[in-house]
Amino acid sequence: MNFDLFFQYIVAGITYGTIYAVVAIGFNIIYNATGIINFAQGEFVMLGGMTAVTLLRYLPLPAAVLAAMIITMLVGGLIEILFIRWLYKPSVLRMIIITIGLSILIRETALHIWGEGVKALPYFTGTSVSSIKLGGVFISPQVLWVVGISAVMVALLNVFFNYTITGRQMRACSVNREAARLCGINAKNMVTLSFMLSAAIGALGGCIVSPITYVQYDSGTPLAIKGFTVAILGGLGNSVAAVAAGLVLGILESFSIWVMPAAYKDVISISILLLILFVRPSGLFGSKEAANLKEF
Amino acid sequence: MRSRMHLALFGLVAAVISVQQVTAYTGSEYYLTQLTMSAYYSLVIVGLCLLMGYAGQISLGHAGFFAIGGYISAFLTTHDLSPLKDSGIVVFLSKARLLSQRTDLYGGQLLTVQPWAACIVAILATVVIAYIVGGPVLRLKGHYLAMATLGFGTIIYRIAIGTTALGAADGLSDVPPFRLLPFLEVSGEMSNRVQNYYIAWGLVILAVLFSLNIIHSRIGRALRSIHGAEDAANAMGINTARYKLNTFVLSAVFASVAGVFLTHYNGGIGPSEASIMKSVRYVAIVAVGGMANLWGALVMGTLLNFLSLRGYLGTYDDAVFGGILIIIMLFVPQGLLHVDVFRGLRGLVLRRQNEKET
Numbered sequence: 295m296n297f298d299l300f301f302q303y304i305v306a307g308i309t310y311g312t313i314y315a316v317v318a319i320g321f322n323i324i325y326n327a328t329g330i331i332n333f334a335q336g337e338f339v340m341l342g343g344m345t346a347v348t349l350l351r352y353l354p355l356p357a358a359v360l361a362a363m364i365i366t367m368l369v370g371g372l373i374e375i376l377f378i379r380w381l382y383k384p385s386v387l388r389m390i391i392i393t394i395g396l397s398i399l400i401r402e403t404a405l406h407i408w409g410e411g412v413k414a415l416p417y418f419t420g421t422s423v424s425s426i427k428l429g430g431v432f433i434s435p436q437v438l439w440v441v442g443i444s445a446v447m448v449a450l451l452n453v454f455f456n457y458t459i460t461g462r463q464m465r466a467c468s469v470n471r472e473a474a475r476l477c478g479i480n481a482k483n484m485v486t487l488s489f490m491l492s493a494a495i496g497a498l499g500g501c502i503v504s505p506i507t508y509v510q511y512d513s514g515t516p517l518a519i520k521g522f523t524v525a526i527l528g529g530l531g532n533s534v535a536a537v538a539a540g541l542v543l544g545i546l547e548s549f550s551i552w553v554m555p556a557a558y559k560d561v562i563s564i565s566i567l568l569l570i571l572f573v574r575p576s577g578l579f580g581s582k583e584a585a586n587l588k589e590f
Numbered sequence: 591m592r593s594r595m596h597l598a599l600f601g602l603v604a605a606v607i608s609v610q611q612v613t614a615y616t617g618s619e620y621y622l623t624q625l626t627m628s629a630y631y632s633l634v635i636v637g638l639c640l641l642m643g644y645a646g647q648i649s650l651g652h653a654g655f656f657a658i659g660g661y662i663s664a665f666l667t668t669h670d671l672s673p674l675k676d677s678g679i680v681v682f683l684s685k686a687r688l689l690s691q692r693t694d695l696y697g698g699q700l701l702t703v704q705p706w707a708a709c710i711v712a713i714l715a716t717v718v719i720a721y722i723v724g725g726p727v728l729r730l731k732g733h734y735l736a737m738a739t740l741g742f743g744t745i746i747y748r749i750a751i752g753t754t755a756l757g758a759a760d761g762l763s764d765v766p767p768f769r770l771l772p773f774l775e776v777s778g779e780m781s782n783r784v785q786n787y788y789i790a791w792g793l794v795i796l797a798v799l800f801s802l803n804i805i806h807s808r809i810g811r812a813l814r815s816i817h818g819a820e821d822a823a824n825a826m827g828i829n830t831a832r833y834k835l836n837t838f839v840l841s842a843v844f845a846s847v848a849g850v851f852l853t854h855y856n857g858g859i860g861p862s863e864a865s866i867m868k869s870v871r872y873v874a875i876v877a878v879g880g881m882a883n884l885w886g887a888l889v890m891g892t893l894l895n896f897l898s899l900r901g902y903l904g905t906y907d908d909a910v911f912g913g914i915l916i917i918i919m920l921f922v923p924q925g926l927l928h929v930d931v932f933r934g935l936r937g938l939v940l941r942r943q944n945e946k947e948t
Contacts, residue, residue: 330733331736377920387732396912398870402912560748571730
């Protein structure tokens, strides 16, 4: 195999890996705030991409992406308020089934609004054939957008969680809900906020990746499974590790095309998920002791 | 307990027979087709109810087991072995009367595996896969278990839709009838509609009888203790891992058998049978019936599948199931039929008796 092709595989892996990491971060934010896995996380990504495509008719691209993020954010908040906020100590099984139900409803609503067609945003700069020469290999400019925006987003999230008062309140709730409430933090609002935040992040992910991967009413679930794989791989709740794990999975997946037909690409990543769950449920970077303490 | 159980079973048999009689009387026998298909889906649901309601383990991959059964029997009964006619294995198989010769639609000769043999292979394969998958998967809990079973279902779906030998997106068709006895065969023939209805429901009744016996036995009590408090059950000396695994395998076999029969009945199987949405539907129906309520799951399974198959839900088919899941889990997580009407009535009657006695 020549070096150029090798590098192209790496680039493709990084692109997909970044998106998986974005979905995984969405999982982590809600998990940290509530201890539940939101099975509708992939639908936020789909919703973001679809809304942006529709808004593009009326707005310039950056405004459409921003508006799509805000709309998805509101949907996320609304879902939390309507379906989750008022439940009293719901069991894990109950939460799993409710979020699965939500993901179906969002998907079916999207089907009735946008139909079955495949949609995509235009490339942020250039077209699908334009490329940038980087040290002997050609890279689509959209790849740089995906990686760049995601990197900025992760940096901003870090600032938010470490240096703003709201972000620190959210972290306090995830460490110890009771103690946080005793300190006067409204834990319920923090949960709503976590849903809004992770919906907005998902929507942004859906927008930046849609020129490359396209978006369709049912493109959420596969992304959710990949995102969950990455979240587990990095250790549930750990967003920095999720980025590393996302890149690992993306690159593994893109090289799997070598050994298996492309139709089985998902089989590879899900087998990795199963393997990790069986062998090391605390994730590649997580500690075993910490995982044992979690409520499962 | 026993007598009530037998009474309920008797009621089921009576209901099955009377529904058939009514359709025959009113000339609406076309309903039987969907009722037969609903019966096979209900078979999956009865198994899943044992696993979810009694052993307390969620599975979002049961459509995978259904597809394993269906695809294996469809593949074996349609894959032409004549090019390999002279190879040792094929000669041995035909000597053992495991192969059958038939003509296809275009008059060509096909040498395929007998449906009986294919059915047995499908069930054995399911048992093996369920043991291999279930062993590690059932050690997980909560979200991890849900995601792992979802992952298993997705793998099966991807394999079904990505393998050309399995017909890829088209699935397999032209599956021959399955002759159970010389006068009984599972097929989509119009003339066989009534007997197929009884075959399907007979299977369901057998499965229910078997499941009820399990529930009211030592195993059933052990399962309920796992559902209630697994650590406590372990401390009492119940081998919880083994009970969970065996229930998982049993429910997988129910799903697989349903897959085999429905594939012969429909004359084919497509990848949509393996999709995640199917698995979610099964879970939805068990949830609606009330997790640990076999009868509730059976009634709801038949009703909802019938409505869905008749097309009454239109383009909102999946949305209805999603909506049901949410509403049930938000407001009545014990299930719709678990609302204690009967206990309330019985309480009234008993109290009156007590008053008389005193």
